[in-house]
Amino acid sequence: xxxxxxxxxxxxxxxxxxxxxxxxxxxxxxxxxxxxxxxxxxxxxxxxxxxxxxxxxxxxxxxxxxxxxxxxxxxxxxxxxxxxxxxxxxxxxxxxxxxxxxxxxxxxxxxxxxxxxxxxxxxxxxxxxxxxxxxxxxxxxxxxxxxxxxxxxxxxxxxxxxxxxxxxxxxxxxxxxxxxxxxxxxxxxxxxxxxxxxxxxxxxxxxxxxxxxxxxxxxxxxxxxxxxxxxxxxxxxxxxxxxxxxxxxxxxxxxxxxxxxxxxxxxxxxxxxxxxxxxxxxxxxxxxxxxxxxxxxxxxxxxxxxxxxxxxxxxxxxxxxxxxxxxxxxxxxxxxxxxxxxxxxxxxxxxxxxxxxxxxxxxxxxxxxxxxxxxxxxxxxxxxxxxxxxxxxxxxxxxxxxxxxxxxxxxxxxxxxxxxxxx
Amino acid sequence: xxxxxxxxxxxxxxxxxxxxxxxxxxxxxxxxxxxxxxxxxxxxxxxxxxxxxxxxxxxxxxxxxxxxxxxxxxxxxxxxxxxxxxxxxxxx
Numbered sequence: 165x166x167x168x169x170x171x172x173x174x175x176x177x178x179x180x181x182x183x184x185x186x187x188x189x190x191x192x193x194x195x196x197x198x199x200x201x202x203x204x205x206x207x208x209x210x211x212x213x214x215x216x217x218x219x220x221x222x223x224x225x226x227x228x229x230x231x232x233x234x235x236x237x238x239x240x241x242x243x244x245x246x247x248x249x250x251x252x253x254x255x256x257x258x259x260x261x262x263x264x265x266x267x268x269x270x271x272x273x274x275x276x277x278x279x280x281x282x283x284x285x286x287x288x289x290x291x292x293x294x295x296x297x298x299x300x301x302x303x304x305x306x307x308x309x310x311x312x313x314x315x316x317x318x319x320x321x322x323x324x325x326x327x328x329x330x331x332x333x334x335x336x337x338x339x340x341x342x343x344x345x346x347x348x349x350x351x352x353x354x355x356x357x358x359x360x361x362x363x364x365x366x367x368x369x370x371x372x373x374x375x376x377x378x379x380x381x382x383x384x385x386x387x388x389x390x391x392x393x394x395x396x397x398x399x400x401x402x403x404x405x406x407x408x409x410x411x412x413x414x415x416x417x418x419x420x421x422x423x424x425x426x427x428x429x430x431x432x433x434x435x436x437x438x439x440x441x442x443x444x445x446x447x448x449x450x451x452x453x454x455x456x457x458x459x460x461x462x463x464x465x466x467x468x469x470x471x472x473x474x475x476x477x478x479x480x481x482x483x484x485x486x487x488x489x490x491x492x493x494x495x496x497x498x499x500x501x502x503x504x505x506x507x508x509x510x511x512x513x514x515x516x517x518x519x520x521x522x523x524x525x526x527x528x529x530x531x532x533x534x535x536x537x538x539x540x541x542x543x544x545x546x547x548x549x550x551x552x553x554x555x556x557x558x559x560x561x562x563x564x565x566x567x568x569x570x571x572x573x574x575x576x577x578x579x580x581x582x583x584x585x586x587x
Numbered sequence: 588x589x590x591x592x593x594x595x596x597x598x599x600x601x602x603x604x605x606x607x608x609x610x611x612x613x614x615x616x617x618x619x620x621x622x623x624x625x626x627x628x629x630x631x632x633x634x635x636x637x638x639x640x641x642x643x644x645x646x647x648x649x650x651x652x653x654x655x656x657x658x659x660x661x662x663x664x665x666x667x668x669x670x671x672x673x674x675x676x677x678x679x
Contacts, residue, residue, distance in 0.1 A: 215660040351646035420630045431605060438606070440675040445666040453606060455676035461608035469607055470617065473598070474624060476605040490631035496639040532623050 167255045167264075169274040170233035172201045178225045184342060185228030190280035192271050193234040194241055195326065196315035197221050200231075204317050205239040205249035205267075208443040208463030218315020219350065220284060220326050220343045227342045232280050236270030239465045240434065241288055241319040243267050244534050245527060246295070248467040253524055258300055258563055262521040265295030271329050272299040281330075282339050286316055288324040289422050290516075290541025293553035296329055297516035297565025300555045302336040302582070303329045305541075307573045308548035309354040311340075312347035320429035323422070323545040333554060333583040337362035340575065356573040365576040366583035371404030373581055375568075376509035378412040381540045385518040388559025393515045396556035396566045396585055403584055407513065410505050414497040415543045421494035422542035423535055424478050424487045430468075431475030437463065470531060499547045506571045511581050514540045516553040516565030540567060550575045554582040593621040 171193050178185075191197060194204045196214035198221075203209045217225070224231065238248040246269025247253040256264040257277035264273040268285025272295030275283045285292040287305035296303025304327045311326045318324075328339035344357030375397065382390060397407050439445035439459030449455070464472070478487035505512060518540060527534045544551040549569055556566035566585055570578040598617045602609045609617070658671050667674040 212664050215656055215663055348648060417630055417634050420628045421634075423624075424628055424631070435606075438675075440665065440667075440673050442664065447666075450676065452676050452678045456606045457603070457608040460606055461610075464607065466613070469609070469613070470620065472605050472607060473601050473617065474621065477601045477621070477625075478628075480601070480604065487628055487631065490634055492639075493637050494631055494634045496637040497634060500637065531620055532627055535624075535627075 167257055167273050167277055168252050169236055169254050169270045169279055171203055171236050171251045173233040174200055176200060176231040178228050178230060180226050180228045182227035187229050187281045188232045189224055189229045190233055190235040190271050190274040190283040191231055192268050192285050193237050194286060194317040195221060195284060202234060205237040205251060207250040208437050219312035219347045223343050235274055235283060238267035239468050241267040241286060241291055242467045242471055244294055244537050245522060246270060247528055248465055250465055256299060256521050261523060263524055265298030265521060267291040269295045272296050272301055275301050275329050275331060282335060283329040284326055285329050286324055286326050288320050288426060289545050290538050292327045292329060293516050293541050293551060293567060296553040298521040298563060300563035301329055301331055302333050302554050304336050304340055304552045305544060306340060306575060307550040309352050310344050310357045312350040312353050314347055314349040318433040320426035322429060323426060333579055333586055334363055334366040337366050337579045362575050362579050365579040367580055368583045368587050370400055370581055370584040373405040374509045375405055375407035376410040376505050376512045377407055378415060378512060378514060379409050380412055380415050381514035385515050386520065389515045389518060389564050392557035392559055392564035393566060397513060400584055412501040412505060414501040417494045418498055418543040418546055419535060419539050421491040422546055424491035427471045427475035428479050428488050431472045434472055495546045498543050502547045502549060510577055512569040514567050516540060516567040520559050520562040544569055550578055552578045552582045554585045556585055593618055593625060
């Protein structure tokens with residue numbers, strides 16, 4: 165049976181010779197590929213063929229990679245299960261009755277099933293780390309600004325980053341080396357990462373490393389997930405690392421802050437899909453507003469409509485201060501909590517997801533419950549920090565991911581620590 | 588609970604602002620879900636006021652003419668065009 169990991173299966177060979185020669189790569193379908201259909205998992209963009217490559221895709225081609233298709237995803241990146249895709253859900257290769265996580269579920273499933281050597285995903289609130297954890301592979305959410313977002317179809321641009329998914333920490337770090345660095349077409353990029361060698365940071369040596377465990381990110385987790393998590397930390401301790409619990413009260417407000425900010429940005433970013441500039445027109449008669457509203461009714465799925473409407477509400481007169489302004493306060497608070505924590509520790513660790521992979525269809529009816537599953541990943545995006553998810557054992561035969569979070573632009577340390585988890 | 592409960596009329600109003608038509612089933616479903624979600628967002632009321640120390644810098648470059656998409660490429664995904672422009676529905 166097909167996993168439905170790809171929306172478009174088409175091979176694009178590269179003429180170049182580089183570090184990714186001979187490697188096959190799945191590219192998430194919200195990353196623009198010249199001449200290759202890019203749908204964002206949405207019926208709205210079913211026929212959209214970008215006239216240019218995203219910067220990361222140019223970099224893949226320059227590095228000699230072979231693109232093997234556009235990976236399935238939650239519509240416009242909105243979901244934690246890859247079930248909101250207009251092209252049907254992706255199955256988890258570890259257990260096909262379960263979801264692969266989301267929103268980069270196709271990317272992680274393709275790598276876990278060996279349908280691609282490596283993959284690119286994007287992470288707005290955990291969309292690389294969640295599917296990496298659920299499929300038993302490695303995913304890195306880079307520091308905000310490390311990787312160019314030029315050519316990434318925007319969902320919530322103050323939060324999202326493109327990043328690698330791979331079978332091992334070293335391979336994920338090697339792919340990050342290819343895509344990291346400044347880009348004059350993205351003013352938020354940074355000089356860090358220009359001449360990176362993250363792959364060689366995967367030494368497996370954690371002797372002397374100090375790890376903080378935010379209690380708030382462990383307490384609510386499923387028992388089996390907790391057992392695997394603590395066993396992984398004990399293993400790191402046996403290799404010479406030291407860990408202790410820390411308290412970060414702000415992270416308990418992170419999910420609410422994340423969704424208010426992400427939905428607000430989405431309501432603005434997705435305004436371009438009006439059936440005239442982008443998206444299907446439907447050919448409706450009537451005035452501009454009516455025609456747009458009907459094209460958008462038809463083109464967007466329920467989760468996208470839900471987020472656009474909630475974002476519009478949060479930004480509307482009378483509610484802006486209550487929701488959006490407060491969410492920005494929470495974001496600043498989360499950043500402060502992380503800064504304070506990193507004064508005493510090298511990295512922070514938590515389970516990537518508080519639960520094992522959901523059964524297909526299980527979470528669709530209750531959006532709030534699905535949002536709460538992102539509790540451990542969203543604080544990282546609010547604080548613009550780097551984080552990695554690395555496989556750390558199983559619960560009932562299902563993969564558990566360990567998340568390691570580092571200070572801004574300190575990808576080396578989380579890569580080093582994660583490589584020790586593989587030992 | 589939010590100051591104003593979310594009822595079907597409010598969902599319809601926001602949908603109009605957002606330019607998204609909804610059918611009646613969606614309006615009812617969203618009204619119920621929004622009440623739950625917004626109640627959860629009320630947790631933000633407990634967030635203290637925080638000094639933001641954003642180190643924002645403007646990233647500038649010279650405004651030089653450079654190669655871009657051709658007009659044809661830029662319009663290649665538009666359903667309807669006329670004389671090199673996007674053709675949209677009438678404005679009112």
